[in-house]
Amino acid sequence: RDKWSKKMDFLLSVIGFAVDLGNVWRFPYICYQNGGGAFLIPYTLMAVFGGVPLFYMELALGQFHRTGAIPIWKHICPIFKGIGFAICIIGLYVSFYYNTIIAWALYYFYSSFSATLPWASCDNPWNTPDCTNYFGRSNVTWTNFSRSPAEEFYTRKVLEIQKSGGLYNIGGIHWQLLLCLFLIFTIVYFSLWKGVKTSGKV
Numbered sequence: 001r002d003k004w005s006k007k008m009d010f011l012l013s014v015i016g017f018a019v020d021l022g023n024v025w026r027f028p029y030i031c032y033q034n035g036g037g038a039f040l041i042p043y044t045l046m047a048v049f050g051g052v053p054l055f056y057m058e059l060a061l062g063q064f065h066r067t068g069a070i071p072i073w074k075h076i077c078p079i080f081k082g083i084g085f086a087i088c089i090i091g092l093y094v095s096f097y098y099n100t101i102i103a104w105a106l107y108y109f110y111s112s113f114s115a116t117l118p119w120a121s122c123d124n125p126w127n128t129p130d131c132t133n134y135f136g137r138s139n140v141t142w143t144n145f146s147r148s149p150a151e152e153f154y155t156r157k158v159l160e161i162q163k164s165g166g167l168y169n170i171g172g173i174h175w176q177l178l179l180c181l182f183l184i185f186t187i188v189y190f191s192l193w194k195g196v197k198t199s200g201k202v
Helices: 007-018 021-034 035-067 072-076 078-111 149-159 173-190
Strands: none
Touching: 021 078, 035 072, 035 173, 072 078, 072 173, 078 149
């Protein structure tokens, strides 16, 4: 198997594996939903006694046997080979989830190059009468039906939820998001296609 060219490549890859969108984007939301600062106590306990030891064990096994997630369980116990397949399937699900979020971010980045930000006003074709613009205004009436321009941009322009009738009729393909997602998967592919020779540098 290929080896890391430098220790720094390995270190940066491990940091990239440990710190992802779940830490930066999802964790603050989960923390807020579950009691704020009080949630940090069980989180810290589980990280110290569960997360970090399992993370270190996974790194140690991978470095010692120099194999992937599926063949490593043949060395440990052949009957546990299904764990390797489960790890790969979970990784596939997570990649669909996170790469979709990155595609949304790329779409926002592309949309931000317009002269007027599309999520800064209610004067766009996708806005509804419930859109309430509070940018630069001091006296704004906000009701239970009011929606901010940013929320309507996300739900009605990016996701086009209004074109969906539910789970049985999810609507058509938004080609701009499809292109963004294709570009993200292409970047990920070319980051990983030569294994550790390129992934460490990326």
